[in-house]
Amino acid sequence: MRCEVIAVGTELLLGQIVDTNSAWMGGQLALAGIDSHFQTKVGDNHERMVSALRLALGRADAVILCGGLGPTQDDITRDAIAEVMGVGLVRDESVADHLRAYFKARGREMPLSNLRQADVPAGASRIPQMPGTAPGLVCPLGEKVIYAVPGVPYEMRIMLEGTVLPDLKRRAGVSSVIRSRTLRTWGTSEARLGELCADRLDVLEGTGRATIAFLASGIEGLKVRVTAKAESEEAVSRVLDEEETHLRRILGDLVFGVDDESMEKVVLGLLEERGLTLAVAESVTGGMVAMRLTAVPGASAVFRGGVVAYASEVKHDVISVPRGPVVSLGAARAMAAGVCARLGADVGLATTGVAGPEGQEGHAPGTVFLGLHRNGEGEAHEVRLPGDRERIRQYAVIALLNLLRLRLVGSSLPAVPRN
Amino acid sequence: MRCEVIAVGTELLLGQIVDTNSAWMGGQLALAGIDSHFQTKVGDNHERMVSALRLALGRADAVILCGGLGPTQDDITRDAIAEVMGVGLVRDESVADHLRAYFKARGREMPLSNLRQADVPAGASRIPQMPGTAPGLVCPLGEKVIYAVPGVPYEMRIMLEGTVLPDLKRRAGVSSVIRSRTLRTWGTSEARLGELCADRLDVLEGTGRATIAFLASGIEGLKVRVTAKAESEEAVSRVLDEEETHLRRILGDLVFGVDDESMEKVVLGLLEERGLTLAVAESVTGGMVAMRLTAVPGASAVFRGGVVAYASEVKHDVISVPRGPVVSLGAARAMAAGVCARLGADVGLATTGVAGPEGQEGHAPGTVFLGLHRNGEGEAHEVRLPGDRERIRQYAVIALLNLLRLRLVGSSLPAVPRN
Numbered sequence: 001m002r003c004e005v006i007a008v009g010t011e012l013l014l015g016q017i018v019d020t021n022s023a024w025m026g027g028q029l030a031l032a033g034i035d036s037h038f039q040t041k042v043g044d045n046h047e048r049m050v051s052a053l054r055l056a057l058g059r060a061d062a063v064i065l066c067g068g069l070g071p072t073q074d075d076i077t078r079d080a081i082a083e084v085m086g087v088g089l090v091r092d093e094s095v096a097d098h099l100r101a102y103f104k105a106r107g108r109e110m111p112l113s114n115l116r117q118a119d120v121p122a123g124a125s126r127i128p129q130m131p132g133t134a135p136g137l138v139c140p141l142g143e144k145v146i147y148a149v150p151g152v153p154y155e156m157r158i159m160l161e162g163t164v165l166p167d168l169k170r171r172a173g174v175s176s177v178i179r180s181r182t183l184r185t186w187g188t189s190e191a192r193l194g195e196l197c198a199d200r201l202d203v204l205e206g207t208g209r210a211t212i213a214f215l216a217s218g219i220e221g222l223k224v225r226v227t228a229k230a231e232s233e234e235a236v237s238r239v240l241d242e243e244e245t246h247l248r249r250i251l252g253d254l255v256f257g258v259d260d261e262s263m264e265k266v267v268l269g270l271l272e273e274r275g276l277t278l279a280v281a282e283s284v285t286g287g288m289v290a291m292r293l294t295a296v297p298g299a300s301a302v303f304r305g306g307v308v309a310y311a312s313e314v315k316h317d318v319i320s321v322p323r324g325p326v327v328s329l330g331a332a333r334a335m336a337a338g339v340c341a342r343l344g345a346d347v348g349l350a351t352t353g354v355a356g357p358e359g360q361e362g363h364a365p366g367t368v369f370l371g372l373h374r375n376g377e378g379e380a381h382e383v384r385l386p387g388d389r390e391r392i393r394q395y396a397v398i399a400l401l402n403l404l405r406l407r408l409v410g411s412s413l414p415a416v417p418r419n
Numbered sequence: 420m421r422c423e424v425i426a427v428g429t430e431l432l433l434g435q436i437v438d439t440n441s442a443w444m445g446g447q448l449a450l451a452g453i454d455s456h457f458q459t460k461v462g463d464n465h466e467r468m469v470s471a472l473r474l475a476l477g478r479a480d481a482v483i484l485c486g487g488l489g490p491t492q493d494d495i496t497r498d499a500i501a502e503v504m505g506v507g508l509v510r511d512e513s514v515a516d517h518l519r520a521y522f523k524a525r526g527r528e529m530p531l532s533n534l535r536q537a538d539v540p541a542g543a544s545r546i547p548q549m550p551g552t553a554p555g556l557v558c559p560l561g562e563k564v565i566y567a568v569p570g571v572p573y574e575m576r577i578m579l580e581g582t583v584l585p586d587l588k589r590r591a592g593v594s595s596v597i598r599s600r601t602l603r604t605w606g607t608s609e610a611r612l613g614e615l616c617a618d619r620l621d622v623l624e625g626t627g628r629a630t631i632a633f634l635a636s637g638i639e640g641l642k643v644r645v646t647a648k649a650e651s652e653e654a655v656s657r658v659l660d661e662e663e664t665h666l667r668r669i670l671g672d673l674v675f676g677v678d679d680e681s682m683e684k685v686v687l688g689l690l691e692e693r694g695l696t697l698a699v700a701e702s703v704t705g706g707m708v709a710m711r712l713t714a715v716p717g718a719s720a721v722f723r724g725g726v727v728a729y730a731s732e733v734k735h736d737v738i739s740v741p742r743g744p745v746v747s748l749g750a751a752r753a754m755a756a757g758v759c760a761r762l763g764a765d766v767g768l769a770t771t772g773v774a775g776p777e778g779q780e781g782h783a784p785g786t787v788f789l790g791l792h793r794n795g796e797g798e799a800h801e802v803r804l805p806g807d808r809e810r811i812r813q814y815a816v817i818a819l820l821n822l823l824r825l826r827l828v829g830s831s832l833p834a835v836p837r838n
Contacts, residue, residue: 015446286713294705
């Protein structure tokens with residue numbers, strides 16, 4: 001069973017709106033075990049909508065058209081479907097009644113133009129869920145089917161969950177369950193990850209019990225996603241549990257979290273388990289470490305605060321950094337110790353460095369020093385970070401958080417990436 | 420001249436990543452006066468990539484393929500293009516050298532698998548811009564052309580702006596110049612903006628010399644984009660200058676910047692003009708104000724630093740906030756004054772409030788107090804902000820920066836938006 005998604009709307013092609021609907025529908029189709037090989041965006045143009053629809057029907061058993069069901073002249077999805085079905089539009093009185101009721105309930109006069117929404121292709125049936133004024137449609141075409149749903153995300157979702165997905169699964173006779181689990185790694189390259197997992201990938205290719213994909217997520221690291229298909233939720237989780245065990249054995253402390261766990265969430269959790277409080281002193285990252293930590297609800301249980309020591313005098317006066325070079329291992333160590341003492345925290349973190357565009361104290365942009373202070377002992381590390389000012393800063397933040405994570409779990413991995 | 424965009428990646432079809440690249444590229448193509456009638460998403464599958472590419476080449480003069488240029492086995496964009504071109508892959512030594520240099524500059528060993536990225540279709544030329552390890556490609560095919568760019572947004576954008584768009588315009592023989600200028604506003608609604616600009620819109624509709632569009636950009640405010648088309652850069656800038664003058668007269672201090680000018684950049688500029696330094700004390704925003712300010716190159720000329728006073732004791736001990744309720748107008752004023760004194764700045768800003776999910780000191784999530792201290796005088800304002808924890812924090816940051824902007828320009832607009 002294959003189903004394609006076509007998003008309708010010139011504003012999508014012009015980039016005035018990002019098409020998030022197709023992504024959501026793609027995820028739902030995958031979870032339902034239905035293949036979706038192509039997604040298309042097409043403008044509000046009759047001829048091109050018809051051609052996109054015919055093309056999709058030629059490649060797939062079902063097509064979901066999203067958008068173009070409104071009351072205005074450029075809402076022509078109904079007409080395009082009618083042409084492909086080779087039928088005319090007929091007034092669906094149940095839709096007309098629904099529209100009148102919808103406006104009446106809001107004490108508003110229904111603009112006559114809204115009645116256009118009640119004209120549907122002959123042979124199409126209305127999707128019962130209708131939270132707005134746009135009716136969703138199920139349009140059978142021989143063995144195949146066209147679904148039309150509105151572009152308003154919440155209306156679309158209600159119709160997909162209520163009618164489209166169940167109808168697709170019934171047609172596909174789908175009984176199996178497909179689930180994914182993502183191991184989140186940080187500190188190595190996609191190529192290296194591929195090398196480490198190569199043997200496991202071969203085994204899985206042989207058995208076909210699961211697939212593994214590597215997904216880059218920028219400075220947040222690399223995701224290793226395991227996807228399995230089985231007859232029941234229990235069976236599929238068993239497979240995912242086993243694969244997670246295998247991969248964790250292979251990847252060790254490179255794995256920092258699972259699925260939606262962020263680095264900061266993981267670090268705060270490790271600190272809380274150990275009853276430790278945290279303070280940060282930031283120069284080059286200018287508040288980004290504190291910002292990321294405080295984005296996590298409940299951070300206040302662990303995070304006391306920080307000092308953004310941007311000007312050198314602030315480093316000296318507020319967190320007692322000795323005079324001298326402020327872009328150095330020594331300064332990073334002193335900042336971590338200073339903020340720890342000043343804010344009364346158990347653990348102190350610090351960043352100092354050069355984000356660019358200009359260099360500083362003879363260091364090139366991308367040179368960053370990370371400091372960590374705990375149990376009265378300090379350490380500092382130099383990293384060379386790629387990219388522009390923004391990326392250098394973001395990279396420094398996550399490298400610092402990962403350094404703390406490695407120390408808290410007592411890892412033997414290098415303090416900063418060396419691959 | 421028609422150009423289609425094909426986004427490559429199974430993760431896009433599965434909805435694990437939302438394809439924002441295509442939307443951005445669509446917007447850029449429109450601004451360049453190049454038609455784009457279809458956008459397609461296809462998975463990492465050779466056969467389907469080839470068919471999508473052939474289909475697009477049949478409908479358009481140019482195709483931009485985005486993604487699938489990485490070093491792993493499932494990065495097969497290069498192979499798909501080679502098949503469509505009817506050629507083999509050849510090692511591009513300039514790419515190989517670039518890759519070696521890229522890793523060397525970061526003191527890292529290059530995994531051999533990365534060299535796959537240097538194998539490009541015979542006849543393809545490398546896009547000179549190469550910020551990462553994935554080479555962009557220009558692949559001529561008779562009168563038509565295929566461009567391949569990486570899926571990493573910032574790498575893709577650099578290549579589009581540096582090579583793809585200029586090459587497309589040259590091929591299209593686009594002579595007339597289309598330019599846009601965006602006035603950025605903050606503190607009013609889209610409806611109000613429409614009312615204010617209604618008369619000017621009528622005038623423009625009559626003359627057709629330019630068009631005006633309102634674009635919402637979330638907490639960053641509303642953009643008023645003027646687009647004009649003329650025979651020369653000079654002529655088009657003249658029109659844009661005139662329209663900017665008209666709109667500024669209409670909108671006054673609601674306009675905080677133009678085009679890419681961010682609120683923080685504008686505020687830093689105003690402070691620098693006046694020879695003033697700035698310090699911030701943050702509780703609810705947890706470092707976001709400092710982070711946004713320090714994201715601007717050269718911020719150090721104005722910004723001395725900040726204190727993230729998350730725990731109450733840090734408010735009391737580090738920036739001398741009197742004991743008592745810390746989510747209050749008084750605390751906001753005291754924080755602004757305290758950080759000013761502690762960090763030796765001319766102007767102090769402060770945020771304290773409740774981001775949720777739980778309330779605090781009897782205040783509901785979304786209750787935020789903004790503090791401003793300058794010339795030995797302080798002020799504080801309460802705002803009720805909508806949305807979740809993240810939105811509340813972001814909204815507080817921009818509301819605070821806008822408050823300072825209004826004070827620096829001596830505006831008569833309300834200190835905080837009345838919503």
